[in-house]
Amino acid sequence: MRKPVPTIRTNREGFNSLAGIAKNADQINFEKIELDFSSCAFFEANMAAPFYAVLSHFYENLNDVTLLNIPSGIEMILCKNQFLKQFDRPVKFDTYQTTIPFKKFKKSAGEQFSEYLNLNMDEHGIPKMSPGLTKKFRQSLFEIFQNAAYHSESDAGIFTCGQFYPNMHKLDFTIADAGIGIRDNVRRFLKFNISSRHAIKWALEEGHSTRSGNQPGGIGLKLIKDFIEINKGKIQIISRFGFYEFSTMGEVFEKMENDFHGTCINIEINTNDTSIYYLRSEVVR
Amino acid sequence: MNDRIILRITDLIGSPLCISAEDGQKVFEKLAPLIREGKKVDISFDRVTMLISLFLNAAIGQLYGSFNEEQIHSQVTITGLAEDDLDMLKRVEVNAKNYYANPKKYDQAWKIENDDEE
Numbered sequence: 001m002r003k004p005v006p007t008i009r010t011n012r013e014g015f016n017s018l019a020g021i022a023k024n025a026d027q028i029n030f031e032k033i034e035l036d037f038s039s040c041a042f043f044e045a046n047m048a049a050p051f052y053a054v055l056s057h058f059y060e061n062l063n064d065v066t067l068l069n070i071p072s073g074i075e076m077i078l079c080k081n082q083f084l085k086q087f088d089r090p091v092k093f094d095t096y097q098t099t100i101p102f103k104k105f106k107k108s109a110g111e112q113f114s115e116y117l118n119l120n121m122d123e124h125g126i127p128k129m130s131p132g133l134t135k136k137f138r139q140s141l142f143e144i145f146q147n148a149a150y151h152s153e154s155d156a157g158i159f160t161c162g163q164f165y166p167n168m169h170k171l172d173f174t175i176a177d178a179g180i181g182i183r184d185n186v187r188r189f190l191k192f193n194i195s196s197r198h199a200i201k202w203a204l205e206e207g208h209s210t211r212s213g214n215q216p217g218g219i220g221l222k223l224i225k226d227f228i229e230i231n232k233g234k235i236q237i238i239s240r241f242g243f244y245e246f247s248t249m250g251e252v253f254e255k256m257e258n259d260f261h262g263t264c265i266n267i268e269i270n271t272n273d274t275s276i277y278y279l280r281s282e283v284v285r
Numbered sequence: 286m287n288d289r290i291i292l293r294i295t296d297l298i299g300s301p302l303c304i305s306a307e308d309g310q311k312v313f314e315k316l317a318p319l320i321r322e323g324k325k326v327d328i329s330f331d332r333v334t335m336l337i338s339l340f341l342n343a344a345i346g347q348l349y350g351s352f353n354e355e356q357i358h359s360q361v362t363i364t365g366l367a368e369d370d371l372d373m374l375k376r377v378e379v380n381a382k383n384y385y386a387n388p389k390k391y392d393q394a395w396k397i398e399n400d401d402e403e
Contacts, residue, residue: 110304114335135369142304142337150306194395195402202395207380211306216346216384219338219376241403255402 002034002068007041010172010266012245012254014047015238018054019258025057033063037070046163046172048083048102050238050264053176056156057261060178081161100162100173107149107158110142117141120162136227137269143220144175144265151210152179152263169271170233176264182239185210196242197253204237204244224267234268289325289362292316294333294344301334309343316344320352320360330365338377345374346381354382 003021008014021035037043058065067087070078078084079092081099100120105113117138148158154177162173186199189210194202202208204225209218221237225246228235234247238260245252247268292315295301298308312328319326328345330336348357366374 111300111302114302114304138335139337142335143339146304146306146337146339190395192396197402198395207383214347214350215306215343216349216377216381217339217342219342219380223338223373223376259403 001028001031002036005035005037005040005043005067007039008043008047008051010044010047010174010236010268012243012256014044015050015236015243015260015264016256016258018047018050019238019256019260022054022057022261023258025054025061025063025261028058028063029061031063033058033065034068035065036068037074038068040071040074043074043078044163044172045077045081045083045099046161046174046266048078048081049159049161049174050176050260050262052083052086052102052104052159053156053178053262053264054260056178060156081163083161096166098164098166100160100164102159102161105145105158105160107152107155109158110146110149113142113145113160116160136223137231137267140224140227140267141173141175143224144267147220148175148177148179148263148265151182151185152177154179154262164271166271171269171271172266173269174264174266176262178262181261181263182237183242184240195255196240197244197255198242200237200239200242200244201253228267231270233270234266236266236268237263238265239263289327290319291327291329292319293329293331295331301332303330303333303336303340303344306339306343309340309345309347312344313347316348316361317351320348320356323360325360325362327362327364330363330370333365336366336370336373338373341374341377342381346377346384349378349381350385 005021006017008017055065075084076092079089080094081102082091083102085091103116145158156178159176160174162171164171182203183194183196183199186194186202204221206222207218211217225235228246232248234245237244241256241259243254243256294303294312297315298311316326363374
């Protein structure tokens with residue numbers, strides 16, 4: 001079975017296309033699946049994380065996946081960020097240090113995630129932020145990672161990948177899982193039907209959490225959104241048919257045509273902001 | 286005998302990373318009986334290198350489900366937190382108070398008639 005992989009950028013179309021690759025994956029068993037990159041003009045490297053979440057649905061049903069006809073430029077970057085190591089391609093040295101490697105983590109691997117950030121986040125063109133803002137960025141990544149660990153209900157793991165785009169002055173960090181998604185978690189909690197995009201909207205409200213037990217929660221995503229607003233960056237949340245984006249352009253909740261089985265959150269940091277600035281709480285009165 | 290008990294977070298959870306609800310639960314399970322017994326507790330976040338709301342919800346936010354605010358503030362002192370983490374803690378506490386005051390009051394407002402979107 002051969003499926004085409006189109007151009008994949010970190011936008012609604014890119015996430016929708018990735019979701020489309022795994023259409024009906026639950027009905028495909030023991031097959032050889034060839035993913036054909038002939039029509040892929042560009043593949044933004046951080047999208048390796050949601051791409052692997054999509055592929056894991058094929059692996060669940062014991063399908064074999066091979067990648068074909070990868071254009072040389074795309075192959076180079078996916079070797080540099082170690083994604084193609086999953087397909088036995090050799091790792092290539094990242095001369096310009098713009099990649100944050102693709103990695104798979106077990107749900108319980110919070111400490112390993114910390115080591116991975118320590119190893120890969122320094123000296124990668126992250127903007128000169130005050131120590132407080134650097135800390136907020138890392139806290140955001142941990143909030144997302146740990147949320148995925150709890151809510152995904154998937155043993156496939158959590159997939160991460162980052163990419164610095166120096167010409168566009170942006171750093172994208174993407175965390176994905178192949179779990180049950182926000183919609184079904186929220187439906188189960190509220191005990192009524194709610195669409196994918198409304199479920200994301202519900203989850204973004206401060207104080208909303210589907211965590212079981214008599215325990216407060218649900219401020220993590222709001223903290224991240226507040227940080228992104230200060231940085232003038234972007235956050236995208238993709239889960240099942242829901243696509244959400246918040247940036248200086250405003251807020252968007254849209255329905256995708258295809259079903260992304262799992263959840264993916266991308267944080268984009270504006271690296272063009274070279275001034276040292278402080279969070280409100282750091283300003284000396 | 287010192288009438289304040291010092292609870293060092295990094296010693297209790299065995300890590301400088303305060304990133305899991307499970308570790309937060311360990312803190313809560315140590316704290317709650319002490320507060321119930323009327324003890325005064327100093328919670329030290331010294332040597333913590335990463336702290337997120339998930340941990341604080343379980344460790345501190347949960348206290349508001351068992352004790353009132355006056356009791357918590359009179360018996361519990363927190364040290365070793367940077368100003369921005371104190372801000373996060375305040376948000377956790379406000380959120381917890383709202384949660385225990387109104388657990389599910391507005392959920393039905395999210396029910397949209399004929400929301401048959403996938």
